[in-house]
Amino acid sequence: MPAAAERLAVTGxxxxxxxxxxxxxxIRGAMAGSEADLEALFRRFWPxxxxxxxLIVHDHAxxxxxxxxxxxxxxxxxxxxxxxxxxxxxxGAIVANRAIDWARARAARRETLDEGADPASPPEVxxxxxxxEVLTALASLSPEHRAVIVMRYLLEYSPSEIARALEAxxxxxxx
Amino acid sequence: xxxxxxxxxxxxxxxxxxxxxxxxxxxxxxxxxDRRTAPVRRPRWRLAxxxxxxxxxxxxxxxxxxxxxxxxxxxALGEKHAAPALFSLPSPGRIxxxxxxxxxxxxxxxxxxxxxxxxxxSWSPHGRFVAVASPDQLAAVDPHGTIRWxxxxxxxxxxxxxxxxxxxxxxxxxxxxxxxxGDGTGxxxxxxxxxxxxxxxxxxxxxxxxxxxYVTAGGRVVVRDAGGxxxxxxxxxxxxPQELMWSADGRRLLVLSARQARIYSANGxxxxxxxxxxxxxxxxAALSPDGRKLALVLGGREVAVAGARAPAPTIRQxxxxxxxxxxxxxxxxxxxLVSWPAANQWVxxxxxxxxxxxxxxxxxxxxxxxxxxGFPQIEGxxxxxxxxxx
Numbered sequence: 001m002p003a004a005a006e007r008l009a010v011t012g013x014x015x016x017x018x019x020x021x022x023x024x025x026x027i028r029g030a031m032a033g034s035e036a037d038l039e040a041l042f043r044r045f046w047p048x049x050x051x052x053x054x055l056i057v058h059d060h061a062x063x064x065x066x067x068x069x070x071x072x073x074x075x076x077x078x079x080x081x082x083x084x085x086x087x088x089x090x091x092g093a094i095v096a097n098r099a100i101d102w103a104r105a106r107a108a109r110r111e112t113l114d115e116g117a118d119p120a121s122p123p124e125v126x127x128x129x130x131x132x133e134v135l136t137a138l139a140s141l142s143p144e145h146r147a148v149i150v151m152r153y154l155l156e157y158s159p160s161e162i163a164r165a166l167e168a169x170x171x172x173x174x175x
Numbered sequence: 176x177x178x179x180x181x182x183x184x185x186x187x188x189x190x191x192x193x194x195x196x197x198x199x200x201x202x203x204x205x206x207x208x209d210r211r212t213a214p215v216r217r218p219r220w221r222l223a224x225x226x227x228x229x230x231x232x233x234x235x236x237x238x239x240x241x242x243x244x245x246x247x248x249x250x251a252l253g254e255k256h257a258a259p260a261l262f263s264l265p266s267p268g269r270i271x272x273x274x275x276x277x278x279x280x281x282x283x284x285x286x287x288x289x290x291x292x293x294x295x296x297s298w299s300p301h302g303r304f305v306a307v308a309s310p311d312q313l314a315a316v317d318p319h320g321t322i323r324w325x326x327x328x329x330x331x332x333x334x335x336x337x338x339x340x341x342x343x344x345x346x347x348x349x350x351x352x353x354x355x356x357g358d359g360t361g362x363x364x365x366x367x368x369x370x371x372x373x374x375x376x377x378x379x380x381x382x383x384x385x386x387x388x389y390v391t392a393g394g395r396v397v398v399r400d401a402g403g404x405x406x407x408x409x410x411x412x413x414x415x416p417q418e419l420m421w422s423a424d425g426r427r428l429l430v431l432s433a434r435q436a437r438i439y440s441a442n443g444x445x446x447x448x449x450x451x452x453x454x455x456x457x458x459x460a461a462l463s464p465d466g467r468k469l470a471l472v473l474g475g476r477e478v479a480v481a482g483a484r485a486p487a488p489t490i491r492q493x494x495x496x497x498x499x500x501x502x503x504x505x506x507x508x509x510x511x512l513v514s515w516p517a518a519n520q521w522v523x524x525x526x527x528x529x530x531x532x533x534x535x536x537x538x539x540x541x542x543x544x545x546x547x548x549g550f551p552q553i554e555g556x557x558x559x560x561x562x563x564x565x
Contacts, residue, residue, distance in 0.1 A: 030207075035204065035207065035208070038203070038204075038207050039200065039204070042199075042200055042203055043196070043200075046196050046199065046200075047192060047196070050189055050192060050195055050196070050199075051187055051188070051189045051192075054189035054190070055184075055187065055189075059411070060189060060190040060191060060195070061410055061411050061445075062411045062413075063189060063195075064195040064198070064199065065411060065412070065413030066413070067195075067199065068199045068202055068203070068413070068448075069413055069414075071199065071203050072202070072203065072450060075203060075207050076453050105393070133180075133183065134180065134183050134184055134187055137180065149184070150184075153181050153184045153185065154184055154185065154187065
């Protein structure tokens with residue numbers, strides 16, 4: 001985690017404490033107008049949000065958009081955020097649902113566009129340390145089931161949290 | 176799932192995580208600052224307009240059901256503050272308008288000329304010709320309205336000339352993108368499955384390469400070589416694009432969506448994203464001729480200007496009024512022309528040097544003909560065509 005925000009988050013303004021500030025403290029600070037707290041919150045949750053989106057949609061540009069949109073939605077709703085809830089699962093649910101929507105929309109486009117007109121040829125993928133084996137394994141699953149795997153093993157949701165976040169979609173899939 | 180696969184999943188790293196994180200942080204920070212402190216910097220001249228707008232808002236709130244919004248607006252702001260006709264333009268050049276009353280040009284001295292009945296039009300790079308479109312026809316006319324060539328095609332819209340030479344014209348036809356030479360020959364299909372968003376030529380050398388940006392029906396932005404048909408790059412801007420604009424040097428492509436403006440480099444890398452203030456949507460936008468500033472119409476109620484090159488630009492409001500529709504830059508980049516159908520006015524706003532506002536009323540009447548009357552669309556202030564900062 002780079003920058004002054006992280007230093008503040010870890011050491012506190014006077015360098016007294018050495019433990020990271022709690023999620024609730026960062027949210028309170030961000031709601032009160034602290035940009036440093038917002039940055040610390042963002043840096044803490046961004047990597048997993050982006051990875052989760054990428055693992056569901058398998059397109060890095062779309063994953064960046066999805067995670068970015070999820071954070072923007074979170075910022076816009078910050079004033080109404082229930083501080084008793086955990087920020088991570090709330091954000092993760094937004095990311096997962098948006099990623100599922102995107103993956104479904106892409107599948108529909110592939111069905112409707114003829115081959116010659118399909119412009120889905122993304123530029124080269126930036127280098128990253130990721131496992132092709134993981135991507136290949138997930139590729140055989142539906143977007144909803146990818147989301148379940150990602151939420152359980154990457155975002156570390158409990159089964160009941162996954163059920164709440166994806167309940168409607170899973171019922172839809174089962175039908 | 177095996178323990179090894181779970182471990183790999185936990186250790187998984189997506190491509191370009193740090194780059195994506197830093198790009199997104201700039202956007203998030205910008206949105207957060209906008210949320211914390213809504214745009215406040217207002218030009219001095221707005222102090223004079225504010226009481227008028229207060230009257231307008233009060234009038235709208237207190238109006239009886241069914242009252243004419245247009246009447247209220249013109250009572251509060253309209254005719255007594257605006258010139259009754261277009262006597263001159265505040266900056267050199269010619270304005271091209273099109274709409275229910277046909278296609279017209281307005282010269283710097285205020286004189287107007289009707290070129291024909293077409294509801295859509297676009298300047299050629301140097302203003303020597305105008306590409307005009309009706310639902311079943313594409314044509315090129317000279318400034319006197321004489322037709323030089325024409326093609327019959329279904330569902331024609333959004334013709335755009337290649338800059339700087341005008342050797343090609345791109346247009347949409349019934350969900351397809353087509354390209355024709357500037358002399359009307361060699362018309363051919365370039366892409367299918369295309370959204371109803373005006374294509375934008377990347378400014379380049381007079382004889383190409385001809386690169387064209389357009390939006391697919393799925394909302395993807397594609398830049399394609401119009402010569403060979405090869406896709407140069409494509410990107411998913413997240414939200415559905417509604418306008419494409421190249422900078423005059425062809426180095427930046429701006430993709431406007433309802434909630435954000437995203438800028439790409441010529442090779443498809445994302446340069447920056449301007450997130451709009453909370454709750455705002457962009458209904459129109461125009462890049463300044465030098466590509467440094469972006470004028471936006473927000474929510475159909477205000478016009479704002481933002482830096483187009485800063486990573487997290489701030490948005491400065493320059494005009495407020497319910498029902499503003501579109502914005503266009505003067506060729507020298509010093510004035511904005513704002514179309515305001517609800518007040519039946521054009522408003523010229525000087526955004527360089529000392530702020531100034533000049534309004535012209537009765538626009539629909541001035542650009543009407545026997546067959547049609549309605550508020551026209553601004554298609555370009557020559558030689559800055561919509562879709563390209565020229």
